[in-house]
Amino acid sequence: xxxxxxxxxxxxxxxxxxxxxxxxxxxxxxxxxxxxxxxxxxxxxxxxxxxxxxxxxxxxxxxxxxxxxxxxxxxxxxxxxxxxxxxxxxxxxxxxxxxxxxxxxxxxxxxxxxxxxxxxxxxxxxxxxxxxxxxxxxxxxxxxxxxxxxxxxxxxxxxxxxxxxxxxxxxxxxxxxxxxxxxxxxxxxxxxxxxxxxxxxxxxxxxxxxxxxxxxxxxxxxxxxxxxxxxxxxxxxxxxxxxxxxxxxxxxxxxxxxxxxxxxxxxxxxxxxxxxxxxxxxxxxxxxxxxxxxxxxxxxxxxxxxxxxxxxxxxxxxxxxxxxxxxxxxxxxxxxxxxxxxxxxxxxxxxxxxxxxxxxxxxxxxxxxxxxxxxxxxxxxxxxxxxxxxxxxxxxxxxxxxxxxxxxxxxxxxxxxxxxxxxxxxxxxxxxxxxxxxxxxxxxxxxxxxxxxxxxxxxxxxxxxxxxxxxxxxxxxxxxxxxxxxxxxxxxxxxxxxxxxxxxxxxxxxxxxxxxxxxxxxxxxxxxxxxxxxxxxxxxxxxxxxxxxxxxxxxxxxxxxxxxxxxxxxxxxxxxxxxxxxxxxxxxxxxxxxxxxxxxxxxxxxxxxxxxxxxxxxxxxxxxxxxxxxxxxxxxxxxxxxxxxxxxxxxxxxxxxxxxxxxxxxxxxxxxxxxxxxxxxxxxxxxxxxxxxxxxxxxxxxxxxxxxxxxxxxxxxxxxxxxxxxxxx
Numbered sequence: 165x166x167x168x169x170x171x172x173x174x175x176x177x178x179x180x181x182x183x184x185x186x187x188x189x190x191x192x193x194x195x196x197x198x199x200x201x202x203x204x205x206x207x208x209x210x211x212x213x214x215x216x217x218x219x220x221x222x223x224x225x226x227x228x229x230x231x232x233x234x235x236x237x238x239x240x241x242x243x244x245x246x247x248x249x250x251x252x253x254x255x256x257x258x259x260x261x262x263x264x265x266x267x268x269x270x271x272x273x274x275x276x277x278x279x280x281x282x283x284x285x286x287x288x289x290x291x292x293x294x295x296x297x298x299x300x301x302x303x304x305x306x307x308x309x310x311x312x313x314x315x316x317x318x319x320x321x322x323x324x325x326x327x328x329x330x331x332x333x334x335x336x337x338x339x340x341x342x343x344x345x346x347x348x349x350x351x352x353x354x355x356x357x358x359x360x361x362x363x364x365x366x367x368x369x370x371x372x373x374x375x376x377x378x379x380x381x382x383x384x385x386x387x388x389x390x391x392x393x394x395x396x397x398x399x400x401x402x403x404x405x406x407x408x409x410x411x412x413x414x415x416x417x418x419x420x421x422x423x424x425x426x427x428x429x430x431x432x433x434x435x436x437x438x439x440x441x442x443x444x445x446x447x448x449x450x451x452x453x454x455x456x457x458x459x460x461x462x463x464x465x466x467x468x469x470x471x472x473x474x475x476x477x478x479x480x481x482x483x484x485x486x487x488x489x490x491x492x493x494x495x496x497x498x499x500x501x502x503x504x505x506x507x508x509x510x511x512x513x514x515x516x517x518x519x520x521x522x523x524x525x526x527x528x529x530x531x532x533x534x535x536x537x538x539x540x541x542x543x544x545x546x547x548x549x550x551x552x553x554x555x556x557x558x559x560x561x562x563x564x565x566x567x568x569x570x571x572x573x574x575x576x577x578x579x580x581x582x583x584x585x586x587x588x589x590x591x592x593x594x595x596x597x598x599x600x601x602x603x604x605x606x607x608x609x610x611x612x613x614x615x616x617x618x619x620x621x622x623x624x625x626x627x628x629x630x631x632x633x634x635x636x637x638x639x640x641x642x643x644x645x646x647x648x649x650x651x652x653x654x655x656x657x658x659x660x661x662x663x664x665x666x667x668x669x670x671x672x673x674x675x676x677x678x679x680x681x682x683x684x685x686x687x688x689x690x691x692x693x694x695x696x697x698x699x700x701x702x703x704x705x706x707x708x709x710x711x712x713x714x715x716x717x718x719x720x721x722x723x724x725x726x727x728x729x730x731x732x733x734x735x736x737x738x739x740x741x742x743x744x745x746x747x748x749x750x751x752x753x754x755x756x757x758x759x760x761x762x763x764x765x766x767x768x769x770x771x772x773x774x775x776x777x778x779x780x781x782x783x784x785x786x787x788x789x790x791x792x793x794x795x796x797x798x799x800x801x802x803x804x805x806x807x808x809x810x811x812x813x814x815x816x817x818x819x820x821x822x823x824x825x826x827x828x829x830x831x832x833x834x835x836x837x838x839x840x841x842x843x844x845x846x847x848x849x850x851x852x853x854x855x856x857x858x859x860x861x862x863x864x865x866x867x868x869x870x871x872x873x874x875x876x877x878x879x880x881x882x883x884x885x886x887x888x889x890x891x892x893x
Contacts, residue, residue, distance in 0.1 A: 176200075176456055176457075176523075177216040177217065177218060177456045177457055177482070177521065177522060177523040178199040178200040178216055178454050178455065178456035178523050179199070179200060179213065179214060179215045179216065179454070179509075179523040179524070179525040180195055180197070180198070180199045180200075180201075180213075180214050180453075180454060181195065181196040181197055181201075181203035181205070181211060181212070181213060181214075181525070181527060182194050182195055182196065182211060182212040182213070182214060182486070183195070183196035183203075183205070183211050184212075185210045185211065185212060185441050185442070185443065185488060186441070186442055186443050187212075187443055188443055188444065189443055189444040189448055189450060189466040189486060190450060190451040190453065192453055196211065199454055199455055199456070200523075202526045202527065202528060203527050203528070204527065204528045204529075204530050205491060205527045205528070205529060205530070206529075206530050206531070206532055206535075207491060207492060207493040207501060207503075207529055207530070207531045207532070207535060207537060207881075208245070208246070208490065208491075208492055208493050208535065208537050208880075208881035208882065209490070210245055210439050210441075210488055210489065210490040211488075211489060211490070211527075212441065212486055212487065212488050212489070213228075213486065213487045213489055213509055213525055213527075214450075214453065214454065214484055214485070214486045214487075215484065215485050215486075215487070215509070215511055215522065215523050215525060216454050216456045216457060216482055216483070216484050216522070216523045217464075217478075217482065217483055217485065217511055217519050217521060217522040217523070218457050218459055218478070218481070218482035218483070218521040218522075219459070219478065219479065219480060219481070219482070219520075219521045224475065224476060224477070224513050224514060225303075225472040225473050225474065225475055225476075225514055226472065226473045226476070226485065226511045226512065226513060226519065227239050227240070227471055227472050227473075227511070227512050227513075227514075227516075228240045228438065228471075228487050228509060228510070228511055228512070229509065229510050229511075229512050229516075229518075230436050230507050230508065230509050231507070231508050232435065232436075232501070232505055232506070232507055233505055233506055234506075234508075237510070239471075239512065239516060240434075240436060240437060240438050240471065240489075241306060241307075241432065241434060241437055241438065241471055242305055242306045242437060242438040242439070242469045242470055242471045243431055243432055243433060243434060243437040243438075243439070244437075244439050244440050244469055245437070245439045245490040245492075245879070245881060246875070246876040246877060246879035246880060246881045246882055247565065247876065247877050247878060247879030247880075248431040248432060248433045248437070248564075248565065248566055248879060248880070249428075249431055250306055250428060250429035250430065250431050250469075251426070251427070251428045252304075252305065252426065252427040252428070252469075253424060253425075253426055254302070254424060254425040254426070254427065255423075255424045256280045256286075256287050256288055256289045256422070256423070256424070257286050257287050258287075259280040259287060260280065261279075261280055261281055261282050261287060262279055262280070262281075263279060263280055264278055264279060264280075265278075265280060265289055266447070267302055267303060267447070267474075268300050268301070268302050268411075269300065269301045269302075269303070270298065270299075270300050271299045271300065271301055271336065271411075272296065272297060272298055272299040272336075273292075273293065273294050273296060273297060273298030273299065273300075273414070274294055274298075277290075277291065277292035277293075277294050277298060278290075278291050278292075278298065278300055281421075283421070283423075286423065288318075288421045288422060288423050289421065289422040289423075290419065290420075290421050290422075291327070291412060291414045291419070291420050291421075291422070292414065292418070292419045293325075293414040293415050293416045293417055293418045293419070294416065294417075295416055295417075296416055297413070297414060297415050297416045298412075298413065298414040299330070299411060299412075299413045299414075300411050300412055300413075301330070301333050301409050301410075301411035302409060302410055302411055302425075302427075303409055303472070304409055304410060304427060304429070305446070305469060305470035305471055305472070306429050306470075306471050307407045307429070307471075308331075308332070308382075308407050308408070308409075308410070308427075308429055309407040309430070310382050310383050310384075310429070310430045311331070311380075311381070311382055311410070311427065311428060311429055311430075312379060312380070312381045312382075312426070312427075312428040313329060313331060313379070313380045313381075313410050313425075313426070313427055313428075314377065314378060314379035314380070314425065314426040314427075315329060315377075315378050315379075315412075315422055315424070315425045315426075316375055316376070316377050316378075316422065316423040316424050316425075317344070317375070317376055317378065317420055317421065317422050317423075318372075318373070318374065318375045318376070318420070318421045318423070319346060319370070319372040319373070319418075319419070319420060319421075320372060320373070320419050320421075321372050321373040322372060323346055323372040323418065323419070324346065324347060325345065325346075325415050325417065325418035326343060326344045326345035326346055326348075326370060326415075326418065326420070327343070327344060327412060327413065327414045327415075327418060327420035328341040328342060328343040328344070328412065328413040328414075329341065329342050329344075329378060329380055329410070329411075329412060330409075330410060330411035330412060330413055331380060331382065331408075331410055332407065332408040332409075333408040333409045333410070333411055334408040334409075336358075337355060337356075337357055337358035338355060338356060338357065338408070339354075339355050339408060339411075340352070340353065340354050340355070340387075340402065341353055341355070341413055342378075342380055342387075342389055344368070344370050344376070344378060344391070345370065346370045346371065346372055348365075349365065349366055349367045349368040349370070350365070350366045350367075350368045350370075350389055350391065350396065350398075351364065351365045351366075352364040352365075352387060352389065352400055352402075354402070363400055363402065364398070364400040366389070366396065366398045367396075368391055368396045369395075369396075370391075375423065376391060376392055377391070377392055377393065378390070378391050379391075382402065385401055385402055385403070386399055386400070386401055386402065387399065387400055387401075387402045410427060431565075431566055432496055432566055433492065433494075433495050433496045433563075433564035433565065433566045433567065433880055434492075434495050434496065435491065435492060435495045435499055435501055436489060436490070436491050436492070436507060437489070437490060437492075438467060438469065438470065438471060438487060438488065438489060439469060439488045439489065439490050440468050440469040440488065441466075441468050441488040443466075444466045444468065445466075445468065446465075446466070446467060446468040446469065446470045447465050447466070447467075447470075447474050448465065448466045449463035449464070449465065449466075450463055450464045450465060450466055450483070450484045450485065450486060451463070451484075452484065453484060454484055456482070456523065457482035459480065459481055459482045460480070460481045460482070461481060461482060461483065461484075462476075462477075462478040462481040462482070462483050463483065464476060464483035464484045464485040464486075465485055465486075466485075466486045467485065467486065467487050467488065468488060469488075472514075473485060482521075485511065487509075489509075490881075491505075491507060491527070491529055492537060492564075492880070492881055493531060493535065493536070493537030493538070493881065494537045494538045494563040494564060494880065494881075495563070495564060495567075496563070496564055496566055496567040497563070497567065498563030498564065498567055498569060498571065498584070498587070499563075500583070500584075501529055502529070502531075503529060503530055503531040504528065504529065505528070505529040506526060506527070506528050506529075507526065507527050507528075507529065508524060508525065508526050509524065509525045509526070509527075510522060510524045510525075531581070532884075533580045533581070534579055534580060534884050534885040534886060535582075535883075535884055535885075536559070536561065536573060536582045536871070536883040536884060536885060537880065537881045537882075537883060538561040538562055538563050538564070538571065538573075538880055538881070538883050539561060539562040539563070539564055539565050539568075539596075539876065539878075539879070539880040539883070540561060540562075540852065540853045540871075540873045540876070540883055541560060541561065541562070541596040541598075541599045541853075542596060542597050542598065542650070542802075542803060542878075543597060543598040543599075543650055543651055543749060543803055543804060543805060544598075544599060544600075544803075544805075544853060544855050545598070545599065545600025545601070545611075545652070545653050545654070545700065545753050546600055546601055546602065546753050546855065546857070547559060547560040547561070547599055547600075547601055547855050547871070548560060548573075548601070548855070548857065548871065549575075549579065549856065549857055549859065549869045549870070549871060549885065550601070550603040550608055550625070550857060551603075551857070551859050551860065551869075552603075552606065552625040552626050552627045553606070553627045554626060554627045555576075555578070555860075555862060556574055556575065556576050556625065556626045556627075557574065557575040557578070557579055557859070557869065557885075558572060558573065558574055558575075558603075558608060558623070558625060559572075559573045559575075559582070559871050559885075560572060560573070560596070560599055560601060560610070561573055561596075561871075561883055562596050562880075563880070564880040565876075565878060565879045565880050566880075568594040568595040568596060569590060569594055570590055570591045570593065570594070570596060570599075570612065570621070571584045571587065571590060572584065572585055572586065572590070572608075572623050572635075573585075574626070574633065575885070576626075578861065578862075579869060579885040579886075579887065582885070585633040585634075586623075586633055586634045586635050589634065589635045589638070590635065590638075591612070591619070591621050591635070591638040591639050592638065592639050593612060593614060593617075593619045593638075593639050594614075595614055596612065597613060597614055597615070597650035598612070598613040598650035598651050598652045598666075599611070599612050599613075599652075600652055600653045600654045600753075601654065602654055602655065602656045602703075603625070604656045606624060606625050606627050606628040606629075607622050607623065607624055607625070607628070607636065608622065608623045608625065609621075609622055609654060609656050609662060610622065610623070610654070611642065611652045611653065611654035611664045611666070612652070613647060613650045613651070613652035613666050613667075614647075614650065615646065615647055615650065616644065616645070616646055616647070617641055617642075617643065617644045617645070618641075618642040618643045618644075618645070618652055618664055618666045618674070619639050619640060619641060619642060620637060620640040620641075620642045620662065620664065620676065620682075621635065621637055621638050621639065621640070622635070622636040622637040623635055623636065624636050640682075641682070642664045642666075642674050642676065642682050643664065643666065643668075643672065643674045643682065643685045645666070645668035645669075645672065645685060646668060646669075647666070647667050647668055648667065648668070648669060648695075648745075649667060649697060649745055649748055649804060650667070651666070651667045651697050651698050651699060651748055651749060651804070652664065652665065652666040652667070652699070653665050653666075653699045653700050653701040653711075654701065655701045655702055655703040655709040655725075656703055657703050657707040657709070657727070658703075658707055659678055659707065660678045661675060661676060661677055661678050661707075662675070662676040663675050663676075663701065663703075663709050663725060664676070665688070665699040665701050665711065666685075666699070667696075667697050667698075667699070667748075668685070669695075670687060670688070670689065670690070670692075670695050670696055670697075671687070671688040671689065671696045671697065671699055671713060672685035672686060672687050672688060673685065673686055673688060673725065674686070675729070688713075688731065689715075689734065692715070693717075694715040694716050694717040694719065695715065695716045696713050696714065696715045696716075696721070697713065697714050697715070697716070697745075697748040697749075698713055698714040698747075698748040698749045698750055698751055698804070698805075699711060699712070699713040699751075700712050700713070700751045700752065700753050700754050700765075701725075701754065702753075702754040702755075702756045702763065703756075704724075704756055704758070704761060704763060705758065705761045705781075706727065707727045708724045708725070708726055708727065709724060709725040710722070710724055710754060710756065710763040710779070711723055711724065711725060712737070712751045712754060712765045712767070713751060714741055714742075714747065714748055714749070714750045714751055714767075715741075716743050716744070716747075716748075717743065718739050718740050718741050718742060718743055718770070719736055719737075719738070719739055719741065720736070720737040720738040720739075720741050720750060720751060720765075720767045721734045721735065721736055721737060722734070722735045722737050722765060722777075722779065722785060723735065735784075735785060737765060737767065737777050737785055737788070738767060738769065738775060738777075738788060740769045740770055740771070741767065741768070741769055741770060742769075742770035745804060746798065746799035746804060747768075747770060747798065747799070747804070748804040748805075749798070749799075749803065749804040749805030749806060750767050750768050750769075750798070750805075750806060751765065751766070751767045751806075752765075752766040752767065752768075752806060752808050752809060752810045752819075753809065753810060753855075754810070755810045755811050755812035755817055756812060757812045757814060757815055759814065759815070760780060760815060761780065761781045762778055762779065762780045762781075762812075762815075763778065763779050764776060764778050764810060764812055764817050765777050765778070765779070765785075766791060766808065766810045766819060767806075768796050768798055768806035768808070771795070772795030772796055772797075772798070772824050773790055773795065773796075774790070774791040774792055774796045774806065774808060774819070774821060775788045775789065775790055775791060776788070776789050776791055776810075776817070776834075776839075777789070789837070789838075789839065790839070791819055791821075791832060791834075791839045792819075792821065792830070792832055792839065792842050794821070794823050794824070794825070794830065794842060795823070795824040795825065796808050796821045796822065796823070796824060797822045797823070797824040797827065797851070797852075800822065800851075800852040800853065801852050801876075801877055801878040802878070803852065803853065805853075806821075807821065807822035807851060807852060807853055807854060808820065808821035808822065808854065809821070809854050809855050809856050809870065811856060811857060811858050811868060812858075813858050813866060813868075813890050816833060816834060816835065816890075817833070817834040818831065818832070818833050818834070818868055818890065819831065819832050819833075819834075819839075820845070820854045820856060820868070820870055820872075821842075821854070822851035822852070822853075822854060823851075826847070827849060827850045827851045827875070828844060828845075828846060828847040828848070828849065828851065829844075829845045829846040829847075829849070829851050829854055829872055830842040830843060830844055830845060831843050831845050831868065831888065833890075845886070845888060846872065846874070846886065849872075849874040849875045849882075850874070850875030850877065851872060851873065851874065851875065852873040852875065852876065852877070852878075853872065853873045854870055854871070854872040854873075855870060855871055855872075856868055856869055856870025856871065857869060857870075858890065859887060865889055865891055866889070866890045866891055867887040867888060867889050867890060868887060868888055868890055869885065869886075869887040870885070870886060870887065871883055871884070871885055872884060872886065
């Protein structure tokens, strides 16, 4: 492939990379380089690509292809960033009355009977069947082999006929439809080769004059139909459903009003994808910005979360198209893009053939220092960074939100760069719903709870004498229990026994004896009227396991599990922690100072305040002390946790927390039993999680090294490593 020449050759088609995702579509600002200049883009940082084409002979809907390091060309899909949603809300409130809604094609019937009208409260789409019936098709921005398609509809008073939602429309003779009829209920049919086959019929009350909500969901050859929030719900097998377009159908003489429609496809996380941009709407017209072709200009389109352009023709003219893109560090597979990778881009026609008169573009990938990418553990205990004796750092994470594998990430350069180790032998148990770990010697012990079981894994670090950087134990069943929510913790004793504490219907614990056999689970607070949850544990002096947890009557509790297997009486630390699942993780990971045999317990109350109490030896807990006046966020992205972290550095405690008002990350230290003024560490993010540990640098400087999510909202790509000195005041 020959790239477009540099700006000096003004007669040639060219391209330009725009680093500012939010720049207006036709503004001459936010560029990463000159026209035709190869640019460097950062992993997991969206950018925009503007391309010229010329002299299209026929009307066409174009797509974009990419290739990595000279490999095979692949047509790009639209998956948003950082959360790879494929969701589209089709609303009519901002459309002018009397106009046709944009994007739709009226395949049968009159466009004049398919218009936006004023309703008492808002604007709606009114579709009338007229004399021959109406069929209108919406070109989905991405293929729909599986989907969720919904509509809020109303039939006029006195209606005897209904309407249908169309799915899989390939042409006039091949599609599926679900009819909603006030007399006949709901029916599912397939049109194949022009012949209709009834697939299913179901009774339903569809009353004219009121609003109804309908949803179709197709997955694994099974179509589920829902009406009015499960008032009616049934499923049927669909043997032939092509990934065609959605739409609606209205029989002759009938009318339907639609307040909105929703469309959702199957999300993936590929190496490169088309994303959304806040700068413009999908399909907005472009102006002539690039200094390439001297031919007359015909406006092209700006794309946003769309895989194909609207139809465009430009005989003897040239145009420009702008695509928002992201190159990810980790993709489904998992696959990894490396610093220095080169990505080429070109536009292709509907047959996948490259446009003859088109610029081609290239970018080079960079990975910022400290950037991991990937997806944070959903309910994390201590997940790292753990430091081996040789200084190597380790963190647990997933590659993507859509590929929930357990990855052990390693940095051999003090957190600047990270990559997975022993990925060929990673555990089979996917979905990091709750993970807690402990570094003991040259092994990281891991408790991993999913909905139906608790698994135990062990990873050997790079200072292991015979099997460095390798998985030793994978997927060992510690307990089988159906969890009402996933919250688990782990403690490792000096005799190599392991204690796992986890939530089933309430908290239980199980003990792995040194020879490797797990005990039967034992309920904690079995007699209590409350449900306990959100455990945090740590092994202390004499192999006592310190345990703090939440209860859904708003309590925060402390007790110890003694070496002989008995539990000390529970002590209430606080009230007012909340009563719902959103507060299950009110207790932060515990911090322990072995020299003074002191465990620090930090917890969040439902007013957002963060507090600490300490237990020294076997003494009673110290009085509660408020850590900060700032409110700390909880249950960010359904994590059920306070977004804060606590560590002990000798007799001094340190806390990192996500401020509820700004979503920025602050640190605060405790000196002489008093908490100091918070210090801003990371700003301009939508922080969700933070977890860290005390790390010793090669120069002997001790730092608080931490991993944080900079605002993925549960998606992928924004995990980063940072640190700050603990030796400086």
